[in-house]
Amino acid sequence: MQHYLAIVAWGLCAAALALGSLIAPGLPPWLLVFTIVGSLSAARMFVRFSLWVDGTIAALGIAATLVSLPEMSPPPPAFYWLALVAAWVFAWLFVERLSRAMGRGEVEPGVFGFLVPLIFGITILALWEAVTRGAGVPSVILPPPSAIWARIASSLPTLWADFQQTFLKAVLIGYTLGCGLGFAVAILIDRSPFLKRGLLPLGNFVSALPIIGVAPIMVMWFGFDWPSKAAVVVIMTFFPMLVNTVAGLNAAGAMERDLMTTYAAGYWQTLLKLRLPAAAPFIFNALKINSTLALIGAIVAEFFGTPIVGMGFRISTEVGRMNVDMVWAEIAVAALAGSAFYGVVVLLERAITFWHPSVRSA
Structure with a gap:
């Protein structure tokens, strides 16, 4: 080559x-x-x-x-x-x-x-x-990167306000709630076979709901501000965390579980000292997946009702005005924010799961 x-x-x-x-x-x-x-x-x-x-x-x-x-x-x-x-x-x-x-x-x-x-x-x-x-x-079809950079440099206050509304409020709050609820429900499901048979199919059903159908409903329930967008993010991030955590809790081998039983360890001791560490790679996989899903969900949800601020609002309105360079400026900010968010999760994963073979080989 x-x-x-x-x-x-x-x-x-x-x-x-x-x-x-x-x-x-x-x-x-x-x-x-x-x-x-x-x-x-x-x-x-x-x-x-x-x-x-x-x-x-x-x-x-x-x-x-x-x-x-x-x-x-x-x-x-x-x-x-x-x-x-x-x-x-x-x-x-x-x-x-x-x-x-x-x-x-x-x-x-x-x-x-x-x-x-x-x-x-x-x-x-x-x-x-x-x-x-x-x-x-033509710039209305595809502006050059220099034009996009010029638009970013001249629109910093607007871009910062949109970033605050979409990322710092809707994305981070919805991400935290969705991942936290998914993790907590996974622990409950692991504790109860009845909940495993009842909640897993329900979670699968919720994850299959189209975002363009859920977003208007969330706007009607929680209003036009960021809480409705955070609710959409919660729905999108809940199921990946739930499924990955349940799979991770079952990743510990039978030999390790028998050893904990031999030491007379109870359920919570086994969970904290064996099963959760073994599930950490699965949990971080869900966190990485959700770091991108959350941003996508928040931006799309803003298309269906929002105050006059936000990345999704700006994209939808500027497309109608043929200001494509501003649309690409918002896309660039969203891409940088999503990449930085994903990178932070990866750094946390390497710091916490340093013992895992995949992290050691990387």
Whole structure:
């Protein structure tokens, strides 16, 4: 794979250099530097290149294509697109080599592991920016990342108010209540076979309810403010926590249970010292799933009635006004908030379940 990627990247740079120099003279300076350096990378056939050299060439290519774009009248000439694809292939080659080096232990994953998703994200944003601006895509269809960032920078008070309403109130409160109730009911179900036969099917029924049908009902019951959105989040997060906790409580082996019985341990001692620690990976799986479900549920619920604030309200109203850049700004804030929330849960999982093989291997 690395061999073929290197050949393709070199060939694209050579083609862009030839096309830009012979057919369309006046290659922009940064693009000229990148295509020359990329063409010279053919020397890897005789000399072994470090993976960091490929990373430097990829960074140079991404920067050169973005810096050179304003100098060209849309649509850019063919050599620009060749250089853009070449930069993307160099980034792919670098990530491929870096991943394999970390697998062989040549590069420390704990230090450089963040580079793989970071480079992937930067490359996607660069391609997005170049394609939307270079191809003249209307902003109402897909605005470039630069326009979305400009909207974020100019709308910080509005975005902060929406974040407070949706995430800090509806999501966090609903998430805490839903996961807490699911955990408590799981303990009750584990204690009573009657409740297990009665509540598990009921919980399955509640989880199958469509959110677009539940949200208007919650608005009628709890009003237009955040409590109705928190109620929707409770419904969405309750069942995953319930099912995962019940499964986790049954994860302890028969030998361990017999050992606790031999020590004359009661139900609560066995639960606290054996079964709950064994169920911790299952519980954290539910917490991670619910961290994304909660945000989705709160945003969708705001489509069906809310005060004039909130992420869902802003998305629905700005779409009607054709302010697509503001819609993408809200989506970006929601994505960052959801990713940060998920990351916090993962850090807690690693701190609490450090003894589990899946955490040790990670």
